[in-house]
Amino acid sequence: MSVPSELYYTKDHEWVKVEDGKATIGITDFAQHELGDITYVELPKAESTVSKGNEIATIESVKAASDVYSPITGTVDEVNESLESSPDVINTDPYGEGWICTLKDIVVDDLNTLMNAEQYEAFLKEEK
Amino acid sequence: MKLIYEESTPKRRGVIPPKSGIECQTKVPESLRRKEKAPLPEVSELDVVRHYTNLSRLNYSVDTNFYPLGSCTMKYNPKVNEQVARLEGFTTLHPYLSLVPGGPEKVQGALETIYETEQKLCEITGMKAVTLQPFAGANGEFTGVMLIAAYHKDRGDSKRRRMLIPDSAHGTNPASAMMAGFEITPIPSDPKGWVDLKALEAALGDDVAGLMLTAPNTVGLFDSNVGKISEMVHKAGGLMYYDGANLNAIMGHARPGDLGFDVVHLNMHKTFSTPHGGGGPGAGAVGVKEQLVPFLPTPRVTKKADGTYEVGVADSKKSMGHIAPFFGNFCVMLKAYAYMLQLGAEGIREAAGLAVLNANYLKARLQDTFKFPFQDQICMHECVCTSEWQLEKSGVNTLDIAKMLLDRGYHAPTVYFPLIVHEAIMIEPTETESKETLDAFVESMKEIAKITETDPEACHRAPERTPIGRMDEVAAAKNMILKA
Numbered sequence: 001m002s003v004p005s006e007l008y009y010t011k012d013h014e015w016v017k018v019e020d021g022k023a024t025i026g027i028t029d030f031a032q033h034e035l036g037d038i039t040y041v042e043l044p045k046a047e048s049t050v051s052k053g054n055e056i057a058t059i060e061s062v063k064a065a066s067d068v069y070s071p072i073t074g075t076v077d078e079v080n081e082s083l084e085s086s087p088d089v090i091n092t093d094p095y096g097e098g099w100i101c102t103l104k105d106i107v108v109d110d111l112n113t114l115m116n117a118e119q120y121e122a123f124l125k126e127e128k
Numbered sequence: 129m130k131l132i133y134e135e136s137t138p139k140r141r142g143v144i145p146p147k148s149g150i151e152c153q154t155k156v157p158e159s160l161r162r163k164e165k166a167p168l169p170e171v172s173e174l175d176v177v178r179h180y181t182n183l184s185r186l187n188y189s190v191d192t193n194f195y196p197l198g199s200c201t202m203k204y205n206p207k208v209n210e211q212v213a214r215l216e217g218f219t220t221l222h223p224y225l226s227l228v229p230g231g232p233e234k235v236q237g238a239l240e241t242i243y244e245t246e247q248k249l250c251e252i253t254g255m256k257a258v259t260l261q262p263f264a265g266a267n268g269e270f271t272g273v274m275l276i277a278a279y280h281k282d283r284g285d286s287k288r289r290r291m292l293i294p295d296s297a298h299g300t301n302p303a304s305a306m307m308a309g310f311e312i313t314p315i316p317s318d319p320k321g322w323v324d325l326k327a328l329e330a331a332l333g334d335d336v337a338g339l340m341l342t343a344p345n346t347v348g349l350f351d352s353n354v355g356k357i358s359e360m361v362h363k364a365g366g367l368m369y370y371d372g373a374n375l376n377a378i379m380g381h382a383r384p385g386d387l388g389f390d391v392v393h394l395n396m397h398k399t400f401s402t403p404h405g406g407g408g409p410g411a412g413a414v415g416v417k418e419q420l421v422p423f424l425p426t427p428r429v430t431k432k433a434d435g436t437y438e439v440g441v442a443d444s445k446k447s448m449g450h451i452a453p454f455f456g457n458f459c460v461m462l463k464a465y466a467y468m469l470q471l472g473a474e475g476i477r478e479a480a481g482l483a484v485l486n487a488n489y490l491k492a493r494l495q496d497t498f499k500f501p502f503q504d505q506i507c508m509h510e511c512v513c514t515s516e517w518q519l520e521k522s523g524v525n526t527l528d529i530a531k532m533l534l535d536r537g538y539h540a541p542t543v544y545f546p547l548i549v550h551e552a553i554m555i556e557p558t559e560t561e562s563k564e565t566l567d568a569f570v571e572s573m574k575e576i577a578k579i580t581e582t583d584p585e586a587c588h589r590a591p592e593r594t595p596i597g598r599m600d601e602v603a604a605a606k607n608m609i610l611k612a
Contacts, residue, residue, distance in 0.1 A: 034550075037601070039605035039606050040606075062602060064544060065299075087606075
């Protein structure tokens with residue numbers, strides 16, 4: 001299970017990467033594996049504001065529909081519209097082309113409440 | 129099998145009607161008229177009979193085989209219920225008859241049925257009053273949470289915006305509460321599969337409207353802290369909502385009202401034998417304690433001092449109004465009423481006991497073969513195991529095992545639910561299955577477990593003996609093509 005070292009993680013298996021004051025959000029390799037083949041992604045609206053821990057997207061797979069919770073507070077900037085036609089990219093490239101959205105005006109301090117790669121890996125082991 | 133259109137042969141007919149002597153006159157404008165004849169299949173009567181008879185033989189039903197999916201979809205419902213619901217005296221009634229002058233005396237039997245069904249459900253659930261108006265379980269859930277909203281609003285307590293819902297709940301709970309305008313706070317489960325009391329304590333506050341609890345819960349366990357949970361929620365000013373999805377496990381043994389619940393909804397098809405195949409019609413009775421009675425939907429059937437029945441809308445200023453027209457799906461109530469009368473108090477208790485016994489029997493016989501995450505607890509009417517042992521050893525998952533069952537003549541159990549159990553397989557045998565049926569199912573499950581070790585590839589290919597083989601579920605979900 002891949003856990004890139006430069007990202008931050010939540011207990012609900014989202015990842016977040018912060019660059020130049022913007023955050024990119026997605027779900028982890030573990031999450032996509034657990035969900036199975038992803039068939040649909042309900043994306044957030046650009047310019048909507050989200051609070052940490054609130055629902056930001058919904059992912060449907062052949063097994064279930066799951067909510068994605070925002071790891072940090074901010075305003076939705078870009079959404080990955082290519083997921084509308086090819087949601088399976090989340091399965092094949094969860095940390096790259098499978099990103100869900102980016103946030104601007106973020107509360108950077110929220111990052112302190114998240115796990116780093118090492119902590120997330122330990123968390124996954126514990127979960128098992 | 130071919131479509132009936134593919135069996136068509138030009139000019140073949142089933143019936144050749146005599147020529148009509150009447151000239152066809154129509155006011156349909158030319159532009160709206162068909163230019164060509166309707167493309168109907170050209171087949172003989174026998175072609176049609178064989179086509180549909182053969183099609184019906186591909187059906188899988190509880191009348192032909194065992195359904196370990198249980199009451200969620202299809203438990204066995206006594207046929208006499210259907211006969212009662214078809215009685216002409218009931219099927220030809222119009223509900224308006226109960227509301228026009230002189231009408232109620234002509235429909236006393238129907239009003240009595242509604243009243244008595246409500247009374248029996250009150251007795252079983254420990255509630256003060258019941259409405260049968262909601263059309264189905266989820267409709268009942270929505271009614272229930274709307275009643276909670278009406279109650280708090282009437283008290284002038286407008287800050288109670290949050291509904292607490294354990295993470296083991298059915299997805300309809302958060303959906304119903306959202307529809308009613310609440311915000312959802314999920315409550316995690318503890319390692320035993322029960323409500324995490326610490327997390328509950330932390331979530332409670334003066335903005336909590338209530339807690340929606342399924343008992344037994346969706347993992348098939350009875351949360352023995354339910355009394356404590358009720359106490360905690362009530363102390364914080366919230367109400368207790370009972371999701372009656374699993375009442376069939378405790379009816380006649382424990383009453384939601386005595387456990388501290390203030391509102392209940394009942395999925396009549398799950399517990400009271402009213403089939404809901406094909407999406408309806410259904411019924412989702414809602415019961416409430418005293419303080420919520422004024423908010424119930426109207427009209428209400430009441431019993432007068434002389435023993436006759438009338439329809440009242442009086443005292444309805446606080447009523448939430450209609451949730452469905454008239455009294456709901458009346459014929460569904462008839463089936464439930466017939467079922468309760470047949471079983472009686474003893475039978476109701478016994479049906480629950482047998483449902484629990486059957487699930488525990490399966491659990492006991494399968495626990496060396498499959499991993500049961502809550503193995504040390506007695507389960508209720510359903511038992512949840514997982515394919516984790518098989519997955520680790522040979523890469524065969526729950527979906528493969530479900531497909532293997534199809535090849536052995538069984539409907540698959542519920543899979544991948546509840547979400548809190550990894551690779552879940554939820555088996556609900558129901559009260560009607562014999563030991564022989566359960567033993568045969570156990571043998572099939574053990575055989576499948578063996579094949580996961582000897583020939584995992586065969587598991588990925590299953591089913592191979594069904595009319596249609598392994599479906600491409602991703603393509604089915606992504607590229608759905610619907611055509612008439």
